[in-house]
Amino acid sequence: MTLLNDDGLSLAAEFPDATRGQWQELVSGVLRKAGRDLTGAAAEDALATRLQDGVITRPLYTARDAPGAAGTGGFPGFAPFTRGATPEGAAASGWDVRQRHARPDPAPANEAVLADLEHGVTSLWLAVGDRGVPVAALPAVLDGVHLDLAPVVLDAGDAFPAAARALLALHEERGVAPADVRAILGADPVGQLARTGRETADGTAEAAELAALCDRRHPGVRALVVDALPYHEAGASDAQELGCSLATGVGWLRELTARGLTVEAACRQLEFRYAATADQFLTIAKLRAARRLWARVAEACGARPAARAQRQHAVTSPVMMTRRDPWVNMLRTTVAALAAGTGGADAVTVLPFDDALGLPDAFARRIARNTSTILLEESHLGRVIDPAGGSWYVESLTDALAHAAWAWFQELERAGGQRAALRSGLVAERLAATWAERSARLAERREPITGVSEFPQLAQAPVVRDAPPEPAGPAGPPGGLPVVRRDEAYERLRARSDAHLAATGRRPRVLLATLGPAAAYTARAAFAAGLFEAGGIEAVQAPVTAGPASGAERGTESGAESAAEALARSGAAIACLCSSDALYAEGAAPVAAALKAAGALRVYLAGRPGESRERHVRAGVDAFITTGGDAVALLTSALDLMGVAP
Secondary structure, three states: OOOEOOOOOEOOOOOOOOOHHHHHHHHHHHHHHOOOOOOHHHHHHHOOEEOHHHOEEOOOOOHHHOOOHHHOOOOOOOOOOOOOOOOOOOOOOOOEEEEEEOOOOHHHHHHHHHHHHHOOOOEEEEEEHHHOEOHHHHHHHOOOOOOOOOOEEEEOHHHHHHHHHHHHHHHHHOOOOHHHOOEEEEEOHHHHHHHHOOOOOOHHHHHHHHHHHHHHHOOOEEEEEEEOHHHHOOOOOHHHHHHHHHHHHHHHHHHHHHOOOOHHHHHHOEEEEEEEOOOHHHHHHHHHHHHHHHHHHHHHOOOOHHHOOOOEEEEEOOOOOOOOOOOHHHHHHHHHHHHHHHOOOOEEEOOOOOHHHOOOOHHHHHHHHHHHHHHHHHOOHHHOOOOOOOOHHHHHHHHHHHHHHHHHHHHHHHOOOHHHHHHHOHHHHHHHHHHHHHHHHHHOOOOOOEOOOEOOOOOOOOOOOOOOOOOOOOOOOOOOOOOOOOOHHHHHHHHHHHHHHHHHOOOOEEEEEEOOOHHHHHHHHHHHHHHHHHOOOEEEEEEEEOOOOOHHHHOOOOOOEEHHHHHHHHOOOEEEEEOOHHHHHHHHHHHHHHHHHOOOOEEEEEOOOHHHHHHHHHHOOOEEEOOOOOHHHHHHHHHHHOOOOO
């Protein structure tokens, strides 16, 4: 873009154009100060970030990095729909603000439903059957709801045939003409197979019959949901989530067209559901790539251009929600909702901040629905269609994600389709490998979790909510995909600490033995405290010396005391030395030896040992804590050593 003044002259005309080489040279200078002697493209590569699926994000994008015309989307509402499924996007009325309800008691569920609709929610997502409200209670839950104005989306698992019939009958009872019904019936036998490992004998046939009924009588109703959340919740990458949704969608096109629907009619029966995470740009790119990929699938199946657009429902990620410090989830869901709206989702569900703890309360639901209200009404996010379109970074990321997803989709097709890949274990095996890689990053805190692995609050009172309904299932071990959460490894550690607190009256403790002035130890003491408290180990800080403190030392500002005195006073069973490398070289060894002599079960040293490692180890240092180390393994070992029950 060229900026012009009132005379039509470029405002940048007097500035020489910078080159990529010049920028790389400046980057090289910065890296050289950090001890990395890299030049040219190697210096740029050093700043690149490797994501899942083989996708690489670079530190700088220019016009030469943008994908070709085939990879971008032209205009919203036109194939390949990268820039939006409809010409108007959210500019006319915003996205559909869809709130989920899973409370099984009809009376409070109805109260919550009405409160949401009166305060900005535009459609309802109801968990029905063993997932939430009983099918027979649908009239009570929807009492007072204007069904011709507020579409209802069902999530009924195996109970979808009964739930769908009940919802359509309720519309008829209330005088809503068949052509005016707006709903998503939520039939999803493939998603149920993914979640539970089981299939009902007639599930596919009943779903297809519903689709045919909707095609004949209810043009405003979609019978089927292609739900990618089971794969996301099992640890899938973004490309795997997309590939599974494509394979599922293709399976339904085959099934429905075999039963007499046209490919266009079959496409109109599908709504696709994706997770929106706090990784803003990946979420934007995922939703854009999903539309582009589905348009390609529909085109290959013979659908006319107007029928190739994908209807999208974005849900803020359950995987990213934390149980500790749950208020931080408000920030996560805000970023995720912003990304979902920017990415062009037709409907957005913001999960309440206490979703991971159980059934949300009224305050949590209010904050959830107001998140979309603020983004639409105060931030005016919907006024520009595809605001990220044209960004060299977003276009490149969209293209890379689309290619990775397409490769996984083709592998699923070669395996016989999504159902066959689920039955054979291919999907579970591949998702487990992806989650294992991500779990390693979480354990090493390369993927931080604010309030959990970073900046934990040990003194924070737990937030308690009513338990959600437990879906009924057959006896024996479940055969579906697992459900994972980012915080699960740290949650197990914190649960051990909580149990120890309840049993003994205090948490397991570590003494942070600081050496020298505050300027020397503060950074590493803060790092060590955050690390240990992520595992529920309370950090007690005290300045120490190797032997008994002299009278002069006791009168100093540092207030240093002997290692033995500090350890006894702290009530800790383990200790960690915190200071600068220079002071470690001078005094770490005698302090470590003194701590071990005083009964410390294990002595850590915060920082990389360097050339003094052997000396420190001989003196009694058992382990070194550094950035990038396996925090979960270290904390688990520490709790085990202190006798904290698993």
